[in-house]
Amino acid sequence: MLNGTEDEEKWLAEGIAGIQHKAFYMHRALDSNNLREALKYSAQMLSELRTSKLSPRKYYELYMRAFDELKRLELFFKDDSKHGVSVVDLYELVQHAGNILPRLYLLCTVGSIYIKSKEAPAKEVLKDLVEMCRGVQHPIRGLFLRSYLAQISRDKLPDIGSEYEGDADTVMDAVDFVLQNFTEMNKLWVRMQHQGPGRVREKREKERSELQDLVGKNLHVLSQIEGVDLEMYKETVLPRVLEQVFPDEYHLQTLETLLGACPQLQPTVDVKTVLSRLMDRLSNYAASSADVLPEFLQVEAFSKLSNAIGKVIEAQVDMPAVGAITLYVSLLTFTLRVHPDRLDHVDQVLGACVKKLSNIPKLEDSRAMKQVVALLSAPLEKYNDIVTALTLSNYPRVMDHLDIGTNKLMAMVIIQSIMKNNSCISTADKVEVLFELIKGLIKDTDGADVDELDEEDFKEEQNSVARLIHMLYNDEPEEMLRIICIVRKHTMVGGPKRLPFTVSSLVFSALRLLRQLQGQEGDIVGEEASMTPNKIFQLLTQIIESLSAVPSPELALRLYLQCAEAANGCDIEHVAYEFFTQAFVLYEEEIADSKAQVTAIHLMIGTLQRMNVFGVENRDTLTHKATGYSARLLKKADQCRAVYACSHLFWVNDQDGIKDGERVLLCLKRALRIANAAQQMANVARGSGGPVSLFVEILNKYIYFFEKGNKQITSSAIQGLIELINTEMQSDSTNPDSVADAFLASTLRYIQFQKQKGGVVGEKFESIKL
Amino acid sequence: MVLVLAIGDLHIPHRAPDLPPKFKSMLVPGKIQHIICTGNLCIKEVHDYFKTLCPDLHITRGEYDEDSRYPENKTLTIGQFKLGICHGHQVIPWGDLDSLAMVQRQLDVDILVTGHTHQFKAYKHEGGVVINPGSATGAYSSFTYDVNPSFVLMDIDGLRVVVYVYELIDGEVKVDKIDFKKTATAPSAH
Numbered sequence: 006m007l008n009g010t011e012d013e014e015k016w017l018a019e020g021i022a023g024i025q026h027k028a029f030y031m032h033r034a035l036d037s038n039n040l041r042e043a044l045k046y047s048a049q050m051l052s053e054l055r056t057s058k059l060s061p062r063k064y065y066e067l068y069m070r071a072f073d074e075l076k077r078l079e080l081f082f083k084d085d086s087k088h089g090v091s092v093v094d095l096y097e098l099v100q101h102a103g104n105i106l107p108r109l110y111l112l113c114t115v116g117s118i119y120i121k122s123k124e125a126p127a128k129e130v131l132k133d134l135v136e137m138c139r140g141v142q143h144p145i146r147g148l149f150l151r152s153y154l155a156q157i158s159r160d161k162l163p164d165i166g167s168e169y170e171g172d173a174d175t176v177m178d179a180v181d182f183v184l185q186n187f188t189e190m191n192k193l194w195v196r197m198q199h200q201g202p203g204r205v206r207e208k209r210e211k212e213r214s215e216l217q218d219l220v221g222k223n224l225h226v227l228s229q230i231e232g233v234d235l236e237m238y239k240e241t242v243l244p245r246v247l248e249q250v251f252p253d254e255y256h257l258q259t260l261e262t263l264l265g266a267c268p269q270l271q272p273t274v275d276v277k278t279v280l281s282r283l284m285d286r287l288s289n290y291a292a293s294s295a296d297v298l299p300e301f302l303q304v305e306a307f308s309k310l311s312n313a314i315g316k317v318i319e320a321q322v323d324m325p326a327v328g329a330i331t332l333y334v335s336l337l338t339f340t341l342r343v344h345p346d347r348l349d350h351v352d353q354v355l356g357a358c359v360k361k362l363s364n365i366p367k368l369e370d371s372r373a374m375k376q377v378v379a380l381l382s383a384p385l386e387k388y389n390d391i392v393t394a395l396t397l398s399n400y401p402r403v404m405d406h407l408d409i410g411t412n413k414l415m416a417m418v419i420i421q422s423i424m425k426n427n428s429c430i431s432t433a434d435k436v437e438v439l440f441e442l443i444k445g446l447i448k449d450t451d452g453a454d455v456d457e458l459d460e461e462d463f464k465e466e467q468n469s470v471a472r473l474i475h476m477l478y479n480d481e482p483e484e485m486l487r488i489i490c491i492v493r494k495h496t497m498v499g500g501p502k503r504l505p506f507t508v509s510s511l512v513f514s515a516l517r518l519l520r521q522l523q524g525q526e527g528d529i530v531g532e533e534a535s536m537t538p539n540k541i542f543q544l545l546t547q548i549i550e551s552l553s554a555v556p557s558p559e560l561a562l563r564l565y566l567q568c569a570e571a572a573n574g575c576d577i578e579h580v581a582y583e584f585f586t587q588a589f590v591l592y593e594e595e596i597a598d599s600k601a602q603v604t605a606i607h608l609m610i611g612t613l614q615r616m617n618v619f620g621v622e623n624r625d626t627l628t629h630k631a632t633g634y635s636a637r638l639l640k641k642a643d644q645c646r647a648v649y650a651c652s653h654l655f656w657v658n659d660q661d662g663i664k665d666g667e668r669v670l671l672c673l674k675r676a677l678r679i680a681n682a683a684q685q686m687a688n689v690a691r692g693s694g695g696p697v698s699l700f701v702e703i704l705n706k707y708i709y710f711f712e713k714g715n716k717q718i719t720s721s722a723i724q725g726l727i728e729l730i731n732t733e734m735q736s737d738s739t740n741p742d743s744v745a746d747a748f749l750a751s752t753l754r755y756i757q758f759q760k761q762k763g764g765v766v767g768e769k770f771e772s773i774k775l
Numbered sequence: 776m777v778l779v780l781a782i783g784d785l786h787i788p789h790r791a792p793d794l795p796p797k798f799k800s801m802l803v804p805g806k807i808q809h810i811i812c813t814g815n816l817c818i819k820e821v822h823d824y825f826k827t828l829c830p831d832l833h834i835t836r837g838e839y840d841e842d843s844r845y846p847e848n849k850t851l852t853i854g855q856f857k858l859g860i861c862h863g864h865q866v867i868p869w870g871d872l873d874s875l876a877m878v879q880r881q882l883d884v885d886i887l888v889t890g891h892t893h894q895f896k897a898y899k900h901e902g903g904v905v906i907n908p909g910s911a912t913g914a915y916s917s918f919t920y921d922v923n924p925s926f927v928l929m930d931i932d933g934l935r936v937v938v939y940v941y942e943l944i945d946g947e948v949k950v951d952k953i954d955f956k957k958t959a960t961a962p963s964a965h
Binding site: 427468469471472473475506509513517520570571574604608610611614615653657658698701702705706709712744747748751752755758759 | 787788789790791792793796818819820838839843864865867868869871873874876877880881901902915917920
């Protein structure tokens with residue numbers, strides 16, 4: 006270190022000596038009115054200022070020597086009788102100096118005279134100079150250069166009442182010039198912070214503080230401009246100064262002072278922009294490195310900002326809502342960046358916003374709405390886990406202040422956040438909060454008319470809610486049941502338009518719970534009997550029953566059948582029977598559409614076929630009903646197919662399953678009769694054959710049961726059927742049914758294949774003569 | 776080499792919120808030439824999503840599908856193979872392979888793609904192959920308590936079809952493959 010200072014002293018001495026040396030020759034030139042020589046030597050002298058070796062303090066000493074000499078030079082330039090060159094030409098001439106730093110010092114010097122001569126508007130010269138100085142970007146050299154500019158221009162600013170004021174030049178121009186110089190000096194000063202390796206940081210900081218005054222002098226100049234009254238200062242100067250590229254920690258440490266000034270500013274000053282930008286700057290600063298975060302805590306940044314904003318909003322009663330909310334958005338962004346774990350801060354900001362919104366009877370400004378949405382979306386984006394946002398007590402209160410459309414929009418944002426993050430909401434309490442938040446989607450709220458909604462949008466909304474229900478889950482059955490009950494409570498009041506969407510999700514949620522319960526059967530010993538399959542089935546019944554208000558019989562039928570299967574799985578016969586009853590009643594009374602009936606019957610038969618819980622009586626009753634419905638379908642072809650499907654009701658392939666060969670055959674024969682009738686009807690009505698395919702289908706069924714070992718089905722019966730089909734096909738040769746032909750062919754191929762299998766199967770099929 | 780995606784029984788939004796993320800990231804547009812969907816999507820959004828994966832989309836009607844205009848069954852030819860699609864709730868007993876074989880004969884196809892049970896199956900019989908891609912979302916099924924999300928990708932090349940089944944088991948995607956070769960008269964399995 007000692008060496009360093011010694012060296013510096015040496016260099017300073019060298020520099021001063023250099024200046025004196027060149028100045029000597031410069032004086033000689035001045036005395037002999039030799040402009041060219043004067044310029045040459047002054048440029049050489051100023052070159053000493055090009056050094057990078059000196060600290061600011063030392064550089065200052067050097068600078069002051071040069072400064073004194075430049076004063077002499079200025080006097081010379083002023084008196085054009087001595088050198089005979091007009092100031093305009095002189096201004097041009099000095100720009101020929103080789104190196105930029107001397108060139109600019111000379112230019113500033115001449116510029117000062119130029120302005121004094123009034124041969125050009127002050128504003129233009131000043132503008133030229135302040136921009137040209139950009140050519141020097143080295144911090145120390147640049148700062149001193151601009152300091153020189155500031156100094157020599159002081160008394161030449163077009164202030165009010167000054168001789169330089171004119172139509173073209175106003176106080177505004179003066180202010181602009183000073184501010185611009187100030188801005189540029191600031192940038193240089195800031196840049197110093199980032200220069201050089203870390204170990205000289207301390208040294209650099211020291212240097213910077215030494216230079217602070219230079220920068221600050223501009224403000225002093227500003228305050229001296231008489232034309233800058235309080236008005237202009239408040240409206241123009243202060244905001245621009247506040248906008249400066251000050252180091253962030255500078256802002257942070259002086260936060261209290263800065264914020265203290267804000268409420269006192271006039272309403273015309275866009276203080277909210279100032280504050281917003283300040284917070285945004287600080288947020289970015291916080292995000293830049295984790296090291297700076299303790300600083301924020303140390304200065305209690307959040308509470309200071311929060312109080313300041315509160316005061317500003319209080320003071321500016323006419324501030325439009327959008328302004329206040331924008332401030333809150335900035336503050337929220339700030340706290341989410343700086344202390345994301347402080348949920349109480351987040352809640353506080355939301356609470357302040359609620360307070361503000363409460364004072365507004367009806368918020369109609371769409372920009373304000375957008376800001377509220379931004380406010381509510383920020384925590385969702387920050388904490389990908391929606392559950393965190395659900396703990397914010399003020400969150401729902403903010404949502405309450407949104408208009409209906411925006412409220413629903415926000416609800417969709419929430420749901421989408423959950424879906425995107427694959428979040429699972431696992432407690433009843435949270436589900437309750439969540440459904441409160443999205444209540445705009447779940448039910449009609451005051452003033453909303455469901456009929457007015459665009460159908461596509463409405464569907465999208467409701468499908469989102471339906472999907473959401475599957476994101477609510479807890480593997481503890483008690484808790485899961487609570488969750489389901491809460492969802493049910495909220496969705497049941499949705500009205501007939503919403504129920505079809507939400508009921509299905511709820512039902513399957515409950516069915517999954519049932520399985521969970523079954524899986525845990527052993528563990529529930531000793532629990533109070535709040536959780537039994539029966540209880541869930543009761544719940545299911547109530548839920549499905551609500552569909553009658555829509556009405557949605559087809560969906561209800563499907564759901565009842567699902568429940569019947571579930572009851573079968575729980576081995577509860579009477580419950581399964583009850584569900585079948587409900588389904589069948591719906592079929593009889595509510596499902597009139599032919600196509601719907603066909604599907605419904607197949608679902609009923611298919612489900613019934615799988616039931617193993619029924620005793621003989623119950624099974625018979627239901628089977629009898631099913632076959633009856635089948636035979637009464639409108640179209641013959643549908644009848645036929647449904648009836649032969651019923652044949653499977655009498656034959657179940659597992660060990661204990663029913664295997665009533667006779668009734669199987671009865672069904673098949675009935676199907677055959679229907680097929681015949683269909684054939685005849687077609688002949689009469691259209692003069693051509695009917696659906697031969699039906700016969701082939703029935704043939705396949707014969708083969709199926711034959712293979713399964715139904716003794717009632719004989720190989721001769723099969724042969725007979727094949728002959729029948731062949732006859733039918735031949736008699737209708739004018740209208741060949743290629744589909745049925747191919748079908749028959751592949752069926753016969755199958756028989757052939759089975760014959761060739763050998764063994765028991767082969768033997769069996771052997772008896773069928775083709 | 777023609778890639779055919781066989782997928783179905785998603786039951787969105789009634790039984791499942793969405794396709795598993797791991798499946799979604801695998802199914803990219805432009806890689807698949809045909810999509811065969813057994814039904815029970817159930818909503819238009821899923822239909823539109825499939826369309827973005829591949830414009831050649833064939834769907835048959837499941838009993839919960841919102842769009843009731845999907846056909847009950849469908850046949851198409853891809854390369855040397857004739858394929859048939861049928862959701863399967865119409866075929867009783869449900870999941871019964873012999874009854875499904877009858878449908879296969881009726882539609883006169885080499886490969887029958889069917890669903891409803893949410894159980895993956897690839898079954899070869901005298902008349903051809905029956906493939907059930909299972910449920911792509913692992914949706915609740917009255918058939919089985921243990922539903923893993925699954926779908927099938929068929930690579931049809933000349934007389935050969937390789938069936939890749941993708942199953943999501945305990946959070947990991949497992950792949951299995953089965954080869955089928957078609958002779959001039961009937962297919963056989965390896």
